Amino acid sequence: xxxxxxxxxxxxxxxxxxxxxxxxxxxxxxxxxxxxxxxxxxxxxxxxxxxxxxxxxxxxxxxxxxxxxxxxxxxxxxxxxxxxxxxxxxxxxxxxxxxxxxxxxxxxxxxxxxxxxxxxxxxxxxxxxxxxxxxxxxxxxxxxxxxxxxxxxxxxxxxxxxxxxxxxxxxxxxxxxxxxxxxxxxxxxxxxxxxxxxxxxxxxxxxxxxxxxxxxxxxxxxxxxxxxxxxxxxxxxxxxxxxxxxxxxxxx
DNA sequence: GCGACAG
DNA sequence: ATCTTGTCGC
Numbered sequence: 356x357x358x359x360x361x362x363x364x365x366x367x368x369x370x371x372x373x374x375x376x377x378x379x380x381x382x383x384x385x386x387x388x389x390x391x392x393x394x395x396x397x398x399x400x401x402x403x404x405x406x407x408x409x410x411x412x413x414x415x416x417x418x419x420x421x422x423x424x425x426x427x428x429x430x431x432x433x434x435x436x437x438x439x440x441x442x443x444x445x446x447x448x449x450x451x452x453x454x455x456x457x458x459x460x461x462x463x464x465x466x467x468x469x470x471x472x473x474x475x476x477x478x479x480x481x482x483x484x485x486x487x488x489x490x491x492x493x494x495x496x497x498x499x500x501x502x503x504x505x506x507x508x509x510x511x512x513x514x515x516x517x518x519x520x521x522x523x524x525x526x527x528x529x530x531x532x533x534x535x536x537x538x539x540x541x542x543x544x545x546x547x548x549x550x551x552x553x554x555x556x557x558x559x560x561x562x563x564x565x566x567x568x569x570x571x572x573x574x575x576x577x578x579x580x581x582x583x584x585x586x587x588x589x590x591x592x593x594x595x596x597x598x599x600x601x602x603x604x605x606x607x
Numbered sequence: 608g609c610g611a612c613a614g
Numbered sequence: 615a616t617c618t619t620g621t622c623g624c
Contacts, residue, residue: 439614
């Protein structure tokens with residue numbers, strides 16, 4: 356994907372929004388409900404299945420799940436994941452009965468070319484403390500952290516510290532934690548560790564991944580049962596032009 | 608042209 | 615992200 360007008364507009368949009376990110380300490384002591392966000396989709400199908408989970412601390416019990424299926428309006432473009440995934444994730448979040456104290460996103464926060472990854476985008480849109488916990492470093496470099504859970508090393512992007520490579524489980528690759536919005540990095544790491552529960556990925560996003568996949572399978576089965584009435588997968592119209600309602604806009 | 612590249 | 619078989623280890 357090249358620098359189409361919509362892509363350039365999105366870059367400018369991210370830079371403008373990044374200036375509004377705050378780095379508050381997370382009130383970890385009173386933290387009770389932590390949400391997780393993830394999506395699933397089938398290979399050539401531009402349909403997104405989102406899941407938002409709410410997990411209770413400190414026992415990591417799953418107390419609420421919302422899933423939602425919507426057509427994607429953007430392709431996946433490295434650095435512009437938000438424009439693809441944020442709309443359906445925000446719509447799903449709006450259906451939550453609980454108001455979580457914080458959100459963990461399957462993706463990056465400040466570890467991003469314009470310092471505005473999906474976790475920043477969602478946190479800012481929701482005005483909620485948000486952190487990114489990704490499975491791959493997205494171009495950032497790091498020294499291998501020690502083997503014990505809690506061991507960590509700085510994540511560097513363009514020579515700048517943007518997050519942590521954090522060991523959450525012995526014998527597993529580290530996860531890549533960066534601040535999204537209204538959170539400090541050490542608190543973000545502490546929260547991820549508090550949610551690890553013996554797994555590599557923190558419970559909120561790990562369970563959201565499971566739920567989003569279940570939603571994709573359920574949707575596929577439902578479509579199969581509908582036969583002729585099933586939605587025909589319209590190919591994603593791309594690129595888009597100015598004035599298109601998919602143009603980067605502050606509401607999503 | 609080649610390799611990188613969150614999900 | 616998804617596609618895919620077997621394989622290694624607790």
